[in-house]
Amino acid sequence: MIRPSYPPKPSPGDRIAVLSPGAGLPGLFPVPQELGLERLRKEFGLEPVEYPTTRKMGATPQERADDIHAAFADPDVKAVIASIGGDDQITVLPLLDRELIRANPKPFFGMSDNTNLLAFLYNTGIVGYHGATVMVQLGRPVAMDPLTAESLRAALFTSGPYELRPAERWNDIDRDWAEPATFQSEPETRPGTGWIWRNADQVVEGRGWGGCLEILGGLLMADREISHDLSVYDGGVLFLETSEEMPSGTEVFRTLRNMGERGLLQRFSALLMARAKTWSFEQPNSPADAARYAVEQREAVLSALETYAPDTLAVFDVDFGHTDPQLVLPYGGTIRVDGPHQRITVTY
Numbered sequence: 001m002i003r004p005s006y007p008p009k010p011s012p013g014d015r016i017a018v019l020s021p022g023a024g025l026p027g028l029f030p031v032p033q034e035l036g037l038e039r040l041r042k043e044f045g046l047e048p049v050e051y052p053t054t055r056k057m058g059a060t061p062q063e064r065a066d067d068i069h070a071a072f073a074d075p076d077v078k079a080v081i082a083s084i085g086g087d088d089q090i091t092v093l094p095l096l097d098r099e100l101i102r103a104n105p106k107p108f109f110g111m112s113d114n115t116n117l118l119a120f121l122y123n124t125g126i127v128g129y130h131g132a133t134v135m136v137q138l139g140r141p142v143a144m145d146p147l148t149a150e151s152l153r154a155a156l157f158t159s160g161p162y163e164l165r166p167a168e169r170w171n172d173i174d175r176d177w178a179e180p181a182t183f184q185s186e187p188e189t190r191p192g193t194g195w196i197w198r199n200a201d202q203v204v205e206g207r208g209w210g211g212c213l214e215i216l217g218g219l220l221m222a223d224r225e226i227s228h229d230l231s232v233y234d235g236g237v238l239f240l241e242t243s244e245e246m247p248s249g250t251e252v253f254r255t256l257r258n259m260g261e262r263g264l265l266q267r268f269s270a271l272l273m274a275r276a277k278t279w280s281f282e283q284p285n286s287p288a289d290a291a292r293y294a295v296e297q298r299e300a301v302l303s304a305l306e307t308y309a310p311d312t313l314a315v316f317d318v319d320f321g322h323t324d325p326q327l328v329l330p331y332g333g334t335i336r337v338d339g340p341h342q343r344i345t346v347t348y
Helices: 030-042 061-073 098-103 112-124 134-138 146-157 180-184 213-222 249-261 287-308
Strands: 015-019 047-050 077-082 108-110 128-130 161-164 196-198 203-212 237-241 270-274 313-318 329-331 334-338 343-347
Touching (some): 015 030, 015 061, 030 134, 030 180, 061 077, 098 112, 112 203, 112 329, 128 203, 203 213, 203 270, 203 329, 213 249, 249 287, 270 287, 270 334, 287 313, 329 334, 329 343
Parallel strands (some): 015 047, 077 108, 108 128, 237 270
Antiparallel strands (some): 203 334, 334 343
């Protein structure tokens, strides 16, 4: 196992590849994609470059792998960012040229289905960045959330420690990208609730690993990009979040139980659990139902920890998942979780 190292950072004026390794949804919903590209140019000073499958729905795994190779191999491209997640990025992994990507390390930003590529980069020796897709975070109606923008800017352009902080206000209710009215006003938010700490009498510093729980479950089932030498995860910081598919507490517990039975869950010294997404178009929960869902998920995670990792330091409701705002986490990079002072610091 190669220990991940940080790739060189871009500078304002550089080119940044915009890829769709999971799904070419910019082809169906161009408005948030164009808005995100405009912000990359005007607010971050970068020149986004789209590839053949960036807006192509139904692109084959090989076509998407070709775009990943082209972006990493191009010496004029200094970073790579996903347009959005998707569903079947796991089928792209066997087609990737690990040596080509290892020889051309670049910061990669993505989340959700992009957990596949982040796990691949971790095993390739490259620190990636969980968070900040073009359509969702950069394409937010009217303006990016300031907390998201600050975190992304730090992750893109700086190297060193960055202290995370709880969101003062947040949102997880989506609006229809096909409706022009969606982009006329900012999303409505509600007050933040802070972080919830467990076993907060310790300080843990280790390499971050994890991502979307549903995607990690798929990697475990397919036996891809999860090291058979579990010692590589010893002392690390596991971070987990769940998607708009809103898995039940039972499903969350079973996935964590399987990680525990494999001997994986207990390898990590700390767990960061993202604020649960509690609303979707398929399941538009009332506020009371949303609150019950969040509690159910937290209790499922706590139950798994009590069984397999009772001494693990854990923090709940950290804003890095499918909710807004979104903090960027270094995947393979250093995360420090300070229980006594209730502080989380990442190294970008």
